[in-house]
Amino acid sequence: ILNVxxxxxxxxxxxxxxxxxxxxxxxxxxxxxxxxxxxTAKSPEALFVMTLNGDEKKKGRISATxxxxxxxxxxxxxxxxxxxxxxxxxxxxxxxxAGKSTFGDGTTLTVKP
Amino acid sequence: DAGVIQSPRHEVTEMGQEVTLxxxxxxxxxxxxWYRQTMMRGLELLIYFNNNVPIDDSGMxxxxxxxxxxxxxxxxxxxxxxxxxxxxxxxxxxxSGGAGGNTIYFGEGSWLTVV
Numbered sequence: 001i002l003n004v005x006x007x008x009x010x011x012x013x014x015x016x017x018x019x020x021x022x023x024x025x026x027x028x029x030x031x032x033x034x035x036x037x038x039x040t041a042k043s044p045e046a047l048f049v050m051t052l053n054g055d056e057k058k059k060g061r062i063s064a065t066x067x068x069x070x071x072x073x074x075x076x077x078x079x080x081x082x083x084x085x086x087x088x089x090x091x092x093x094x095x096x097x098a099g100k101s102t103f104g105d106g107t108t109l110t111v112k113p
Numbered sequence: 114d115a116g117v118i119q120s121p122r123h124e125v126t127e128m129g130q131e132v133t134l135x136x137x138x139x140x141x142x143x144x145x146x147w148y149r150q151t152m153m154r155g156l157e158l159l160i161y162f163n164n165n166v167p168i169d170d171s172g173m174x175x176x177x178x179x180x181x182x183x184x185x186x187x188x189x190x191x192x193x194x195x196x197x198x199x200x201x202x203x204x205x206x207x208x209s210g211g212a213g214g215n216t217i218y219f220g221e222g223s224w225l226t227v228v
Contacts, residue, residue, distance in 0.1 A: 098214070099169065100213075101158060103156045
């Protein structure tokens with residue numbers, strides 16, 4: 001059974017703070033790592049897909065890094081805004097069944113104005 | 114682009130009734146996924162298709178659940194008979210080529226309540 005873990009479970013920050021979350025995943029047979037942003041009552045929205053060790057991706061104030069050898073990814077948000085409040089999910093895929101994503105439980109971010 | 118379209122958005126049904134959820138993937142996408150989200154288990158993959166063929170249905174809870182994809186633009190997830198523990202949000206998603214390494218686009222979900 002694959003176990004994808006995210007930490008922290010929840011995070012409360014002030015507007016303007018920078019923050020980061022961690023996604024840990026089994027590194028054996030790794031294929032890809034996905035990050036999603038999920039607002040309440042909406043559908044998960046893809047942020048990044050990363051496959052190579054050392055990958056770094058950036059979208060506006062949000063960026064992510066990937067370490068496939070040790071099995072972790074970081075998601076960074078620079079200068080958090082209230083509209084960044086959401087649950088951030090990561091999911092990993094493996095060569096043994098590349099189409100199947102295993103999701104973590106998410107980190108719920110609340111940004112206070 | 115219309116995105117992944119799911120129907121119904123909300124359904125309340127009585128235990129024992131048949132429930133059919135529908136999904137239209139993004140045109141041109143060759144992978145289609147059905148996910149279920151519950152408080153207890155989070156987001157879990159039920160089944161996925163590649164070019165209309167089921168590839169992995171190991172996440173389907175039991176025989177009461179079935180999924181079909183008769184063509185590239187339509188899929189159904191059926192629960193018969195439904196039970197209260199099936200209450201959840203069911204998401205359909207699609208992607209183009211090499212599902213593991215490409216962006217997956219989710220529909221807005223079908224919120225099912227079985228009473």
